[in-house]
Amino acid sequence: xxxxxxxxxxxxxxxxxxxxxxxxxxxxxxxxxxxxxxxxxxxxxxxxxxxxxxxxxxxxxxxxxxxxxxxxxxxxxxxxxxxxxxxxxxxxxxxxxxxxxxxxxxxxxxxxxxxxxxxxxxxxxxxxxxxxxxxxxxxxxxxxxxxxxxxxxxxxxxxxxxxxxxxxxxxxxxxxxxxxxxxxxxxxxxxxxxxxxxxxxxxxxxxxxxxxxxxxxxxxxxxxxxxxxxxxxxxxxxxxxxxxxxxxxxxxxxxxxxxxxxxxxxxxxxxx
Amino acid sequence: xxxxxxxxxxxxxxxxxxxxxxxxxxxxxxxxxxxxxxxxxxxxxxxxxxxxxxxxxxxxxxxxxxxxxxxxxxxxxxxxxxxxxxxxxxxxxxxxxxxxxxxxxxxxxxxxxxxxxxxxxxxxxxxxxxxxxxxxxxxxxxxxxxxxxxxxxxxxxxxxxxxxxxxxxxxxxxxxxxxxxxxxxxxxxxxxxxxxxxxxxxxxxxxxxxxxxxxxxxxxxxxxxxxxxxxxxxxxxxxxxxxxxxxxxxxxx
Numbered sequence: 001x002x003x004x005x006x007x008x009x010x011x012x013x014x015x016x017x018x019x020x021x022x023x024x025x026x027x028x029x030x031x032x033x034x035x036x037x038x039x040x041x042x043x044x045x046x047x048x049x050x051x052x053x054x055x056x057x058x059x060x061x062x063x064x065x066x067x068x069x070x071x072x073x074x075x076x077x078x079x080x081x082x083x084x085x086x087x088x089x090x091x092x093x094x095x096x097x098x099x100x101x102x103x104x105x106x107x108x109x110x111x112x113x114x115x116x117x118x119x120x121x122x123x124x125x126x127x128x129x130x131x132x133x134x135x136x137x138x139x140x141x142x143x144x145x146x147x148x149x150x151x152x153x154x155x156x157x158x159x160x161x162x163x164x165x166x167x168x169x170x171x172x173x174x175x176x177x178x179x180x181x182x183x184x185x186x187x188x189x190x191x192x193x194x195x196x197x198x199x200x201x202x203x204x205x206x207x208x209x210x211x212x213x214x215x216x217x218x219x220x221x222x223x224x225x226x227x228x229x230x231x232x233x234x235x236x237x238x239x240x241x242x243x244x245x246x247x248x249x250x251x252x253x254x255x256x257x258x259x260x261x262x263x264x265x266x267x268x269x270x271x272x
Numbered sequence: 273x274x275x276x277x278x279x280x281x282x283x284x285x286x287x288x289x290x291x292x293x294x295x296x297x298x299x300x301x302x303x304x305x306x307x308x309x310x311x312x313x314x315x316x317x318x319x320x321x322x323x324x325x326x327x328x329x330x331x332x333x334x335x336x337x338x339x340x341x342x343x344x345x346x347x348x349x350x351x352x353x354x355x356x357x358x359x360x361x362x363x364x365x366x367x368x369x370x371x372x373x374x375x376x377x378x379x380x381x382x383x384x385x386x387x388x389x390x391x392x393x394x395x396x397x398x399x400x401x402x403x404x405x406x407x408x409x410x411x412x413x414x415x416x417x418x419x420x421x422x423x424x425x426x427x428x429x430x431x432x433x434x435x436x437x438x439x440x441x442x443x444x445x446x447x448x449x450x451x452x453x454x455x456x457x458x459x460x461x462x463x464x465x466x467x468x469x470x471x472x473x474x475x476x477x478x479x480x481x482x483x484x485x486x487x488x489x490x491x492x493x494x495x496x497x498x499x500x501x502x503x504x505x506x507x508x509x510x511x512x513x514x515x516x517x518x519x520x521x522x523x524x525x
Contacts (some may be wrong), residue, residue: 003431008367011283011289012376017359041416101364109497112477123427127364134469135432137474144473147508151499207493211501217454221403237493 004129012246015129022125026118033115036252040098043255047092050074050255052262056180057188059258060195060251064162067093076165100155101251107149109207110244153208160199173270177218186270188261195247195254202247205236274299277307277349278400281319282361285370288443291359292316298349304360305333305344308372328486331419335372337360341421341484365423365430379420385470386447388493390459406455412494413450415487416443420493422481428474439471442481442491448472449495452502463502472499 004012004051004126016022043050043061050059051074058065058074065074066083071091105111123130138146170192173184203209214230217223236243260266277298296311296408305323312319324330326345333344337354338359352358366374392402422442424430429436440448448470452462466472477500481491489495505512 002433004364006433007288009364010280010362010368011284012291012361012364017336017361019338019356019359048373056416109477113479116476116478121476122476123480126425126451126478126483127336127341130427130431132431135428135435135474136478137471139471139473143476144508147500147504150504150509183462207497211498215336215498216502216505218453220405221455226403 002133003135007191016125016127016190018125018127022128026121028123029114029118031116036248039252039256044098045092047090047094049259049263050094052188052258052268054174055188055261055268056172057192057258057261057268058166058168059222059255059262060163060199061098061255063166064097064159065093066096067091069093076162097133097159100152100159104152104156104203105248107146107152107246108244109149110241112146150208150212153203153206153212156199156203160196160203163192163199164196167196176203184270185272186268188257188268191254191257195250198243198247198250201236202240202243204233205238205240205243207237207240209233210237275354278357279307279311281308281311281316281358281372283316283319283371286368289368289371291361300350302349302361303345304337304342304349304358305349307349308344308360313321319374322373325504329417331417331486334363334419334421334424336364336424341424343419343421343486346486363420363424365426366420374421376423377444379418379423379441382444382470383441383447385440385461386451387462387465389451389454389457390403390408392456392458395456400456400465402455409453410450412489413446415489416446417487418443419486421484421486425480425484426475427478427480428471428476435471439474442475442496444470445472445475445499446495447488449499452499463499463506466499467503467507472496472503475500 001197004015040061043059050062051057051065051071053073062070062074064076066077066079067083068079069083070079070092081096087196121130122132122135138144167189170186171184172180172182173186174180210230210233211245213233214220214223214226217226220227220230261268275462276295279294279296281294283289283292294311294315296307296315298307305326308319308321312321321333323333323345325332328343330347331343334341335344335504336342337344337347341363344360360372362372363369363376366376366378369375375390378449420443426441428439429441448462448466451459452466453459475496477492477497479492482493485491
């Protein structure tokens with residue numbers, strides 16, 4: 001017997017004496033994250049309905065589109081990756097870029113708390129005994145790879161730049177001859193703009209960002225500019241959990257909206 | 273207004289024990305420690321409970337109230353529903369001595385394993401100067417009252433007795449962070465030893481320590497995660513390591 005049932009500890013047979021609904025939060029996280037994983041996997045492999053040239057909209061799951069398999073006009077910076085086939089099926093362009101945001105969220109300090117608690121039950125909630133017999137934390141493979149978070153953070157920043165450009169480009173509208181004109185606002189442009197904003201907030205509130213900006217300093221007083229930047233990032237960092245969720249919903253909704261528009265299910269409403 | 277309160281109090285020692293039911297009077301404005309004292313005075317004269325200041329500053333009356341690690345002196349009776357039974361047990365991460373009193377000496381052993389502040393040899397006592405911004409950063413960590421609720425709730429040792437050998441716990445991670453962030457501390461291997469000797473890598477950031485801290489120290493966000501990032505700088509990030517070699521600096525100045 002180990003843990004709270006160890007021989008020298010108070011003899012209490014229950015794993016926890018908590019009387020509140022401590023299971024609610026982990027159950028909710030399992031539900032929401034599982035739903036997102038199912039939807040994102042479906043969309044990543046769908047390889048269709050991710051770009052609407054007439055509305056200047058591209059799904060965040062497919063941007064930047066780097067494969068020669070991308071539909072015409074979807075690629076912003078060229079297509080350095082050729083068309084790959086696995087078991088006769090074309091590899092979706094989404095798979096070449098989703099690795100980075102996936103890695104960023106998977107190694108994120110907030111999501112780690114979320115999935116360690118809810119999926120791995122280590123622990124399921126505070127002062128609720130976990131079911132595992134042994135525990136080594138993040139000291140060995142594969143969890144030691146959590147230390148790569150900063151690399152995914154920087155890759156995420158690059159993707160944020162692309163998604164911001166996508167949002168800016170969405171403020172265009174083609175005339176009858178196909179010529180694009182700036183200064184138009186549609187629901188789609190606002191959705192992409194909101195998505196990019198949420199992703200920037202999520203990235204800038206990241207603990208690694210906080211460390212890089214100034215947290216690694218030993219002497220704040222010798223680096224007043226970095227110290228000031230660190231205080232601003234620290235303010236955002238307080239809300240990192242909120243930004244993690246908002247940006248997750250934001251990116252899923254942006255993709256869903258682009259899918260509806262590009263598949264012709266709805267038309268993208270232009271305010272002007 | 274006084275009311276009768278249903279309680280379950282754990283009574284026993286290291287070999288045996290269990291929850292005992294008791295009904296005790298509770299008055300408006302009282303805290304759990306008040307009613308435990310009333311039980312002690314009127315019904316269980318030999319009930320063992322550790323306490324001192326009754327003001328949330330000494331950290332003595334740590335126990336688990338309805339399964340949650342809390343200070344008995346800071347837990348208002350009014351925070352529970354009238355019909356609710358309040359269950360009080362000793363801290364479940366440490367060996368029990370008697371009733372609500374546990375042996376927390378594990379924490380003092382771990383405290384001794386953390387090297388003390390190392391003052392610069394070229395500065396005489398009284399000559400050291402620090403800017404306010406540098407003081408403020410570690411000031412948060414010095415609010416710690418050593419109630420050890422964070423240690424109690426940390427599943428690394430609460431659920432795995434065998435990890436006590438190699439894991440210092442959140443209370444001592446804030447101590448290590450405080451010293452590693454200290455501009456004048458000259459001991460430069462705290463990051464490495466945090467990982468190799470104090471078990472920082474075993475923490476999986478589930479933030480229970482921050483949730484239970486009565487001083488609201490942001491243990492995970494301000495101490496553990498920054499220390500984890502500093503460990504990455506010196507141990508897992510080849511670019512940061514290369515930078516430190518090229519620029520001939522530790523990376524944290």
